[in-house]
Amino acid sequence: MKIEVNRPAPVEIAAEKSPSALSIMWRELVRDRLALVSLIILSVILLIVYGASIFLDQEEIVKVDFLAIYSPPSAEHWLGTDYGGRDVFGQLIIGARNSFTIGLAITLITGAIGLVVGLVAGYFGGWIDNVIMRIIDFILVLPFLMLVIVFVAIVPKYNVATFILIMSAFLWTGKARLIRAKTLAERELDYVSASKTLGTPDWKIILFQILPNLSSIIIVNLTLNLAGNIGIESGLTYLGFGLPESTPSLGTLVSYATNPDVLQNKWWVWLPASLLILVMMLCINFIGQALKRAADARQRLG
């Protein structure tokens, strides 16, 4: 008795041509319904957010309007207004754009730093590795949250760019450790020895021999980290150490819920932002899980 009846028959995809890493990932995404739906939802959200934010004027949206304080959703204000009479829908769009941009920028910057540092430490080993790893250990033992709060207080002009830089300064260490560990394993393989005996210079071995073999791990890790970094931004803003109120973000909207009255009676202020964070995080995580499976041949679905 076969149980797997409704599984589609395996599609023959040009057997003689070896699939590239990207096509394997794409196939895995398509096979995993949840990931595919997540990808579609996330794309739609991002399209709307980035598309609509072109037409919205941030200055106009953050302007205080005393005549419309806490007005519930209506035709004029689709998601009502907050305590300053500011349109929540507009803030939601601009905020989502800011939050996502920040998350993406942190992910890319930390990824780039971590990649360079991790590859160098892992490939060369010895004292170079020792020095780099001790520096990373030092950064890791620093109380991250406290230092961010101190920086926020010190930096005079605090905006999206400075926020990204401060976060990136701390968050690259995890990436560097991961990449280093993978590089350590990779450089022991004979193809690296072979390249050395063939006279290939070190930088070429790192870039063109080892890096392609790490690519899937890097993509997976960056995807999963993206969700975390959006969360970090929202979290810090919620605590009051993120972006100022003049720069709307998802965290600012959620933090209005610290007011019990807003939490209980004025759901339109905080609920949409919370839901958006939830949906985005889940979508990115589901996509990341599918990519993770694609990186490991034993776990693949398709």
Next chain:
Amino acid sequence: MLLDVRHLKVHYPVRGGFFRRVVDHVKAVDDVSFSLNRGETYGLVGESGCGKTTTGRTIIGLIRATAGEVLFEGTDLTKLSRRQFHPYRKDIQMIFQDPYSSLNPRKRVLDIIAEPLRNFEKLSPHEERKKVQSILERVGLSADSIYKYPHEFSGGQRQRIGIARALMLNPKLIIADEPVSALDVSVQAQVLNFMKDIQQDYGLTYLFISHDLGIIRHMCDRIGIMYRGRLVEEGTSEDIFANPQHIYTKRLLSAIPNADPRERGKQTALRREVEQEYAQAYSRYFDETGRAYPLKPISPTHSVAIP
């Protein structure tokens, strides 16, 4: 003389104690000397962990020698910096043991085989492709497989890709580190015979590292037996197989399985006898620290580690 290895030592520190001081050394290669003549095949035999692979990797510069000299056409390779070593890479190449890890899974055959060309010669993509295709045909693979990836080939084919890569620069010396131990027996013969063919065509000298005495006998003109980082016996193929002197060599030879079932009893008896002799005579062949004695010549071609 093409290659002359003199008193080569590779020691690894063993760290221990509170301050991670060096408490002892693992003597992976301990005072090994041998030389290779142009065009011959020298076999390095021994059990796992006896230092034969380390010796090969030290000669090609993958591992730093602790002491000793590796003279290649009169130049000491161990004293050269990486930059100075570069021109010699052309002349010394290596065939790796594991054809699965020695080819980068993300590279096409063209890129794998052309890698040495790109480092040493400036060729147009067209010339490069032609050269790669001709060598692929030489090693018995079809010329249109240049756009395939390593995992599309069988183990024997992969090993031949590895050999093609090593041949690309017309080297003088090839270090073959157990080139067939990862392959099944039918493919082994195929690869070995192919290696013999190209030896004549290209005038190659082989340093053949293996633990399989049958293969060594088939391939090698001269043989060095290694045990615990030292050479215990060295001689021509004839010397070693017909007249083994050192107790370890005898033991190694008695371990060769005999395919004839009628001889099985005899083989077992011989093995027991050698085992007994090994137990009794051990102290005569090794000094009190368990180290083999330096080699002593007993004939012009044959030397043994006896006191």
